Amino acid sequence: MTQKFDRIEKEAREAWEKSENSNTPHIYIGCATCGNATGAQSVVKTIKNKLDEKNIDAVVKEVGCIGMCFAEVLVDVIKPGHPRISYHGVTPETAEEIVESYLVNDDHRPDLALGYFGEGGPDDVEHIESGDVFKNQRRVILKNCGIIDPENINEYIVHGGYRGLAEIIGRKQEEIIDILKDSGLRGRGGAGFPTGRKWESCLRPQADQKYVICNADEGDPGAFMDRSVLEGDPHSVIEGMIIAGYAIGSSKGYFYVRAEYPLAIKRLRKAIEQAKEKNLLGDNILGSDFSFDLEIFQGAGAFVCGESTALVMSIEGNRGWPKPLPRPRTTEEGLWGKPTLLNNVKTFSVVPQILSNGADWFKDIGTEGSPGTAVFALTGKIKRSGLIEVPMGIELGKIIREIGGGILDDKKFKAVQTGGPSGGCLPEDKLDLAVDFDTLVKAGSMMGSGGMVVIDESTCMVDVARYFLDFTFEESCGQCVPCRQGTQQMLEVLNDICEGRGREGDIEHLLELGDSIIKGSICGLGQTAPNPVLSTVQYFRDEYEAHIKDKACPALVCKNLIIFQIDEEKCSACGRCRKACPVEAISGEKKVPHKIDQSKCTKCGICFSECPERFSAVERLTGKEKLAAVSGKEG
Amino acid sequence: MLKLNINGLEIEVEKGTTVLEAAEKAGIYIPTLCYHPDLPTFGGCRVCMVDADSKIVTACRAPVTDGMVVKTDTEDVRKLRLTNVELILASHNQDCQSCSRNNSCKLQEVSAFVGINPERMKRIRRSVEEVPVDVSNPFFHRDHTKCILCGICIRTCEEINGVEAIDFAFRGFHTRVSVLGDKPLKDSKCESCGECLVRCPTGSLFLAEPEFPEREVESVCTYCGVGCGIKLGVRGEKVVKVTGNKDNTVNRGDLCVKGRFGFDFINHPDRLTTPLVKKNGKFEETSWDEALDFIADKMSDIKAKHGADALAAISSARCTTEENYLFQKLMRSMGTNNIDHCARL
């Protein structure tokens, strides 16, 4: 098989080299959803217009996300004979400047540049790979994201793509699975089940049809890793799925993708077409007896469909209700009752590299129990939000301090949330923990599929717990009592606590409910739903107590527990808050300090953000006594 | 045969038996809400959880394995069941006194068994979703505030009657048993057989005009030749309710809309209780003897004048097979094959 592939690879390389080595500059624009959201498309348009106007011959490529969301829009320029220079925060205006200055006048504009990749860059520009963001990362799953044109299969092939597939076709299925088992790869969907063992249990059963499903129904409300991989490197996932099809003896695969990811779906469609054209997908792949077809199924919006049996129910046209135990495993009886292999996007995408580089290569990365890398969507109150990939075992604090650059506005760190609605919040003294599947679970959180939300002192932990419970309450499928009724009960209690109706004994009530929901629920959604509450009670119990006993929100977030007040001494009567107040609760005139009518105030916080920093006259107060004092003064 | 130990009792059961069935055999009560012996299991209510070989399982679904040790009343099991029932009660209509299922409610039974503690209940936040009672069906109504989402009505509609008029709609806490478009039941494919009503464990599905009988009389439904066994519930001198007779081999307790709800003719003032004979263009009440004599005379007359084939007879599907047999025999003995039957219409 490799001979046929050698030819494909040669063609791809020739096509690529022709374009790469041509004496024209290359411009790469980060056009994943995040880039487009920041205005990448208008930058693309401007650059193309400018090139036309200046009559410059250059290749413009829309690439995926390199992960530096904080720096969007990112435009990378490679001039022949120069390294890749990355420009950040590019607007249509600066885009024109870059074309003008760098391409026309050979000024590489260090003022606009974030840095350069590769060797031999200019001294006045930072070397990105040795900077804080990249030096602690190990890009395996994301290695092509933001680097290659995801809509061009040749670029994937030139970067080593489909080599893994070509090498395994013709080999014994057990051998392939043994490599995976040996590599120690664990599923990247969250629970970390050993991938090789899963594949093995799907190879074993005899069946006329088997299915491979890629779970791309990314549901964690604070994460977008899978989307970025699909948008930035769709072929890696496709290749992983084809390999899986071969290894377990399946001829049909499904991509189960969130319908809210239109760009990912578009790129996948294109990638599937291209792979078919090259005989890497479809009938008799690379001339062998092995045929494999791929279909895209758009998920219709249900978090629970991340659970394998619920996902299968949904493809079969049903309500996405997980099947209660005891039931056969999906690997034995899944879609249409046939053996079905279900893995996450990132799991499939790393498989080809393990097969072409070997199990040892993979084991060398990460820890013994959790080999390989972890991809995180690093967000929240952090300076450098983005998509990162780190070796397993890295210290949690290193991610936040070095890669993320610390807390936004230099506030105080409070917690980091991983695992989304199934995970937990870890406080500062856990920042020295190693990031891997087992350590995080022990500490009361979990890896999850890769959301990592940084929380600072101005975030209320009870409110965070309530946020996640609200999410699981909305997403609970409703089948079993503990999850359907239990999440609702927990949410009601949390609402009460946040709104000043918390009662003595509520914390114990929450803990007991949590225990029952974990033990009694049918599926993983319910069994992990209480985690955000349990971990915040464990580490931030004092905040719960402040809400319940003192009716105070120490982070000044929970509306019913705070009031806004104007400090007469500080108020310069500029009138900005008065004009901005949407409910006309602020009175005052020129030179007369302003006053908030508490009976009208809806606590929207607009006055607080409107008050110029040099005055900072609007203040928030909390706690029974303080609130009483204010209302006393008014009364 | 498989051996197992439930709460210290050693019993033997056949392969494929569930823990719940085994416990029943051993005479041990395990509370259930969404389980119904006529239907496939659901596994959603989670109140039948027991400890089987130190694992918490749902007894209704877990198959017995050889040597299994089952404990139905460990501290963990008690706590899980109690919390579950408390949670169901948290969003359940509390008006038990006026509920037609008061004293025959499965939720009451299970609540009593797990032992609802008023002190603990004080912590619970109650919230009953306000959905108006569906009174569109003339025979039975649905009160969503008493629904525990056990799905028994849905499975009944699917498995017993094959109509599939209802299903779960919406999601999570907002899940509701519904027909297409969340419309009233009368605008759906529902045939009003009432099989769901009889299986509803609570008062969510209830008779439009509930009356409790004083006594029951076994009978056979008169509507068609199937001859379903019924029990007529009698209060005073009136039939107020019909239930299917589970011991009857014909229908094993199942009934259709007519048999279950169409009994108001029994005590209806328009119902004929004596034969009528038309005299001078008007029907007049008469005795059976006179009526039969009248028929015999007329038939003999017709046969003598016009031959036997001038006679024809129509019998009723409401008669038993035996009665219909005798009737056709009578007509044939009179020399005609002109016999018909309303059920072929």
Added chain:
Amino acid sequence: MNSTIEKVILLNGGKELQEQTSKALSAFEGKRSEVIPMLQAVQNEIGYLPEEAIREIADLIGMPESKVYGTATFYSQFYFSPRGERTVKVCLGTACHVRGGMLVMEALEREMGIKSGETTEDFKFSLERVNCVGSCALAPVVMVDDDVFGRVESKEAKEVLKQSDPEV
């Protein structure tokens, strides 16, 4: 009368609705796995799922209409009544939540006079919450159809609406 309302009434009149449904479903074979794709196709065409369309899908697949409805109502993607011309989506993913997304939602609710999940009387806007649009670095994020507004402050709610529809 507002053109959108007119259109909705016309749609509910039936004929156009039926044609749109048939058009949306013409490419399907009626396989069981096509239930959700069919619902998506109809919604793409019509903007929501009218009862008649659900019934037609049920007939095509040979599945009880109650079950197709049960499936459709399970997924948050589907709507069962006409929607506004534009949809304002407030991201309340975790990152947006901790950066004040809820305040933005409240401000939009106030400006539009509707609650999340509802549609304005003139059918111009629908308002809804979404979970993570993947632009966490721009949190809090509001999307009006495909236009993204990043780092929105609650005081800018009106501005967002204005930019989307000058008549507001």
